[in-house]
Amino acid sequence: MSRRVRLWILSAGGTGLAVLLVVACFQLPGFGGDQHPYGDRAVRESLARRTANTVASVNFDQRAFDTLGEMTILFSAVLGTVVLLRQTRDEHRAKPAPAQVAVPVRRYALVTLPVALLTGLYVIAHGQLSPGGGFQGGVVAATALHLLYLGADYRALEWIRPVGLYEVGDALSASAYLVLGLAGVLAGTAFLANTLLSYGTFNTLSSGGAVPLLNAAIGMEVACAAVVLLARFLDQAVEIEESGKTGKTGKSGE
Amino acid sequence: MSVLPYLVAVWVFLAGCYGLATSRNLIHAVGCLTVCQAATYVLLIAVGYRDGATAPVYSDIEPASRPVVDPVVQALALTDVVVGATVTALLLALVLQISKRHGTVDPDELSELRG
Amino acid sequence: MDDALIAVALLLVAATATAAVATRDPVHQALVLSLLGVALALLFTVLQAPDVALSQLAVGSALTPLLLLLSVRKVWRRRQRQGRTE
């Protein structure tokens, strides 16, 4: 339908919803209020299990089933992207020309790469102590790997990260999370129960029972997933060409 | 002040929906979808705030020494941010394929599915 | 003092989000979205949520812009080559 009709419907629906939401906002308990029953219970439970970072305890211990769902969404989104961006029959791979990169940028990339990888691992490892965790650390580590693409060129990146290996890594770490959950059922308690391992002493690396293990599994899964995701997008943007088109692949080799 | 965060969240959500509906470029539309997503995070974290409280992370402070913010909302938002990025990547992959098969990314020119 | 900080961060986020929606060109929108990521991280830190700020930074500063720009490059190169072959 024409743009004008669409604007009319949009403004009608939008204003109706806006009025409803604004009135609801005024009914909400005031911002910064003191009434958070669920939050206080969660803090008490997390301290009881000696996990310093309450958010990690909620994520990997109290509501671990949610995190299982979120991890599966991540896994299926990456699997979907792999399936959607596969190389169809009418496409061929054109080798990208090596790009020249300014010397200071190359030096900066090579210096920052190890630091970034170290920071990523640090964020994952200290997930249940200081702010951080599997999700954030995984993304930082994956981005660090792609510094090579920014610093050097695409072939250097492809050399150090065989995509197949990361896809298997992604799937295996996802199944590791599930097996850790199933361990609870096999041991007689409930699925994803955190009652098997000892909780260790407060504020140390091994505190919180299964939380660090689940954290590590998620960290590896997110890192591999992000690498596979970027690999697929880079393939599309850099390598896969339409074999149907006659035009040369342009100077913009990466 | 006691209602500003909620109003900002509603405003950002509706702005994102407006951008999504009137977009002339599918990549711009996916960008607006991420703006809508950001609105849900703002509302999520604003609901859990407590005046004069600090983050519920006890690596550098004594437990129960200071009032803390609600950790549950943070856990929900935390996973949602990363998952949202991957879902955006999936939608961008679809946009890539559309541009490959349709030759255009302007929703007005996509004419395949009608009637 | 806290309320003032929160209000400033909120208004910054609102302004950046409106700018992100208003810029029609995807390349410019990618730039504004990376700024929106930093603004959100500031807001979450002010609202005492460092974990969420960390994850928003990790995702919003490097991953999303890279994906957006790679898509724009793929779409733009197709149209540029089409333009040349016609």
Place this chain on the structure above:
Amino acid sequence: MDHPNHLLPLLVAVPLLGATLLVAGGRRLPRAVAETAGCAVSAATAGLAIFLVLQSSPPMVEWVGDWVPRDGVSVGIMLIGDGPGLGMAALASLLTLAALAYSWHYFDEPPRRHAGSFPALMLLFQGGMCGFAIAGDLFNAFVFFELMSVVAYALTGHRVEEARAVQGALTFGVVNSLGAYAMLMGIVLLYARTGELAMAQIGRRLDEGGPPDALVLAAFVLVLTGLLVKAAAVPFHFWLPDAHAVAPTPVCMLLSGVMVELGVYGTWRVYGDVFSGPGGIPAPDLERALIVLGALTAVVGAVLCWCQRHIKRLLAYSTVAHMGLFLIGIGVLKPEGDGGVALYILGHAGVKAALFACTGILLDRYGSVDEHALHGRARKLRGVAALFGAGALGLAGLPPFGTGLGKALTEEAAGPALTVLFVAVSTVTAGAVLRVGARVFLGLGPKPEEDPSYEPYETTGSGERPETRRRLKRVPDTMTAVPALLLAAALAVGVAPGFATVVDHSVSEAGSGGAFTSPHWTPAGVLLGLTSTLLAVGLAALAVTHRKGLPGEAWTGPLRRLQSGHIGDYVAWLLAGAALLGALALPGIVAG
């Protein structure tokens, strides 16, 4: 097992583990091994689901991670193992198994190293649906809602060489994601007011909080918008025909068979657990909202179903029409109504999946799903013709079929005025399917001539490439056996003696706990079923013989122009629908 409720989370964990191992091992596995592994895991989950359904007489409650509530409150996530929930999980598992069996060696060569990707995606889909069906926690339901959607986008866009497939998948993706974010906003509003995430506790806290106010209404509108987008109610239904016209057939079977019904199930559970108390939305409001939306959906679905040439879009619109009927069935808020809808959903899933399977055979045999292009070409496929005809009659609600029994019960509960609507809608939809069957399989009536002037604005079914690598000379037996089995199951739902009473008993026990009526074939029900079937056959005969299109072609034009395939329109309609939902449910709140 003395306490089977510990097995509830396994319903989700087993398919997910199967999917991850399939992807991990998929690189080396030959294609046959990957697909057998997929079917095996899906069958195991189906067996587990059926075992749990049989145990669900007293509804089970499971707290994941052993977080059993102390003095009434808990931190963990609650899973509900009652009749309807586990019934939907079992239905989802069985249909996934049928779809996997149907798609045996179906697709052209998958990417070299990803033999296991399609079965893995189907297993993830099954895991997501089972998770959503047994979720007792609102945020957990949202997570599995989004998991179902993400896998459905990837599966819908699976044939990336098709220009339509990618556009339909993107439209589906954007609209459902926006619906999911609206639902998340609704959940956050409820969490802010009640401080709880488990549905039962939220309901209890809302009731303690006194009469409903604008916040409860806003939360209701937002959460229901997300669910109704999934259930394809009228202003939100635009994505369904686009997604169905392009998705591979096994995916269509799942989308139409059970995923859309999960939207209706979600609506029923969220209203029943959260908003049904004194603190929630008053009953007359909900009745008005659901019945108005349901009636609108049914009428629009039926009319557009009648004017379609593209068989898959025709079946998609008939699903939209039946969604309208299910919403009305739930909207009357009577235990018999809920029981009838449950039976109707079970019957409809079997019949609709069988019809999609037959359409898939047509597509792969003749490379087209366009009614006019296929005119009289499928005479040789005797078996498929019989299945297609039986499916169409089942859709009309012929007595022995489960759909007939479900429809009769729902009509009884809905009252006379709505019964007329039920009969009319099932007549039109079944008539359309019968018309297609008659023209394609029996070649009845004159060959409809091509009048290019009339519909420049219509997606015809011609020009579709078959999904298998080359046209199938002989239809493999798996592709005919699966629809036959599905139709037999739909028949069993209607005929099996104790089955209907067990379903109705478990629904009313889990739902509003009303009186246990024993559902059976009433003479009125049989009569209504027969009338709608006869009317459908008459309408089809009229359409086949009548040369020039049908009465009412003119005024459906603008209605069809609304289905424009443009994302901006659909988002605008989504916002308008949310505002409409708010307006419909408003009077009670203002008065209350």
Place this chain on the structure above:
Amino acid sequence: MWGVATGPLRRRAVAQNLSTTLGCPVLLLLAQGYDRPSYVDVALVLALLGPIGTLVFARLLAEDLDEDPPRAQALTWAAAGFAAAVVLAVCVATEPGRAMVKLLVTGALLIGGNLVASRALARGMPTAEERHG
């Protein structure tokens, strides 16, 4: 914020680079203000990823930036100076030890990254001699 939303492409890219360079010191001040040393991790990750984000833009928008390379040396140096000042101030405030090391690493990463990124924006990706040759 105004720089990113309006104006020619090169000004927006510089503004984006500035946003991370200014954001990190603000985070450090917040960490100091709330008396929570654990917030420094957030600043550390921003110092790490900010310049990488700008490099992404520089790398993928190389062609567009070539036409009119951004000339914003003064602004970049001023921001770098401000960041250095903040880092030093916070270092003075915290007692030496692990926290101090983390702060220094953050400061070094931030300033180094900012300078490299702004040079990449200014001179575009091809190596310096090719530009003059």
